[in-house]
Amino acid sequence: MSDDQNSSPIASEPSGFRRMAWRFGPLLVLGGAAAVVAVVGGVLIGLNPGVGIVLVVLTCVVAGALLTWRTRGAHRRAGVRPAAMAFVAAALLVFVAIQAVPYGRAHDNPPVTGEPQWASQRTRDLMVRACFGCHSNEVDWPWYSSIAPISWAVSAHVDEGREKINYSEFATRGGEYDHTVEVILDGSMPPAYYTRFGLHSEADLSDAERAELIAGLRATPGLSDGDGGSEGNDDRGNESEDGGEREEREDEREDD
Numbered sequence: 463m464s465d466d467q468n469s470s471p472i473a474s475e476p477s478g479f480r481r482m483a484w485r486f487g488p489l490l491v492l493g494g495a496a497a498v499v500a501v502v503g504g505v506l507i508g509l510n511p512g513v514g515i516v517l518v519v520l521t522c523v524v525a526g527a528l529l530t531w532r533t534r535g536a537h538r539r540a541g542v543r544p545a546a547m548a549f550v551a552a553a554l555l556v557f558v559a560i561q562a563v564p565y566g567r568a569h570d571n572p573p574v575t576g577e578p579q580w581a582s583q584r585t586r587d588l589m590v591r592a593c594f595g596c597h598s599n600e601v602d603w604p605w606y607s608s609i610a611p612i613s614w615a616v617s618a619h620v621d622e623g624r625e626k627i628n629y630s631e632f633a634t635r636g637g638e639y640d641h642t643v644e645v646i647l648d649g650s651m652p653p654a655y656y657t658r659f660g661l662h663s664e665a666d667l668s669d670a671e672r673a674e675l676i677a678g679l680r681a682t683p684g685l686s687d688g689d690g691g692s693e694g695n696d697d698r699g700n701e702s703e704d705g706g707e708r709e710e711r712e713d714e715r716e717d718d
C-alpha cells in the first residue's frame with residue numbers, strides 16, 4: 463500500500479499481493495480479451511458462446527498452471543511477456559486436447575427414406591444447395607467439420623436441423639415441413655452464419671433463384687402453409703413463368 467519500497471523497479475521483496483497481481487493480472491486481461499473474441503467469433507460462426515467461454519477459462523487455468531510452474535522461485539519473470547507466452551502455449555494445449563472429444567466426428571448420413579414429391583428437379587437442386595447441408599441425410603461434411611471446436615458447431619447445426627426437419631425422411635418422420643416457404647421468405651433460413659465469410663456460397667441464392675425455389679416449393683405438396691398436399695398434383699403447367707412476381711418482402715410501408 464504505502465510506498466515503503468525504494469526506487470528500484472525490481473523490488474527485492476515485493477508484497478505477495480503485488481507479485482500475484484503482476485504474475486496473473488496480464489493473464490486475466492488476456493483471458494478477458496480472448497473471451498470477447500470467443501463470444502463474437504462464436505456468434506459469427508454459430509458456435510454456442512458458452513462453449514467459447516468454457517474454452518477460454520480452461521486456457522486461463524492451464525496458462526496459470528504453466529506460469530506458476532515456469533516462474534517458481536523466479537518472480538522476476540512475471541509480467542506481460544511470460545503471461546502471453548503461457549497463454550499461447552495453453553491455448554495450443556487446449557486445442558490439441560479437445561480434438562480427442564468424440565462429439566462432432568461422426569459425420570453420419572443415415573439412409574434416405576423418402577423425400578417430398580418435388581415439383582421439379584430444379585426445385586430439388588435449389589433445395590440441395592440451400593438446405594440439405596443441415597436438413598437432409600446427404601450432408602456434405604467440409605474438412606473443417608473435423609476440427610474442434612468448429613466440428614461441434616457444425617454437428618450441432620446438423621443435429622438440430624435434422625431434428626426439426628429432414629427432407630430425406632419426409633415420408634417417414636414428422637416435422638414443420640409446412641414452414642419451408644415461410645422461413646425462406648422471412649430470410650431466417652439458411653441461417654446467416656452458414657454463408658458468412660464466403661462459405662457455402664452455393665447456398666446464397668440470388669433473388670431470381672429464390673423466387674424460382676419458392677414457386678417450386680408451393681407446387682410441392684406439404685411444404686407451404688395452406689397447401690393441401692394433395693398427392694401427385696403435377697398439373698401445374700408453367701411454374702417458371704411467374705416466378706419473379708414475389709420479391710423479397712419489404713417491410714410494409716403503410717403510408718408512403
Ligand code: HEC
Pocket residue numbers: 592593594595596597618619620622623626627638639641642643645646651652653656665
Ligand atoms: C446451417 C444449417 C442449416 C441450414 C443450411 C438450413 N437450416 Fe433450417 N434450421 C437449422 C437449425 C439449427 C434449425 C433449428 C433452430 C432454428 O429454428 O433456428 C432450423 C430450423 C428450420 C425450420 C423450423 C423452424 C421454424 O421456424 O419452423 C425450418 C422450416 C427450416 N429450418 C427450413 C430450412 C430451409 C427451407 C432451408 C434452406 C433454405 C434451411 N432450413 C437451411 C439449420 C439449418
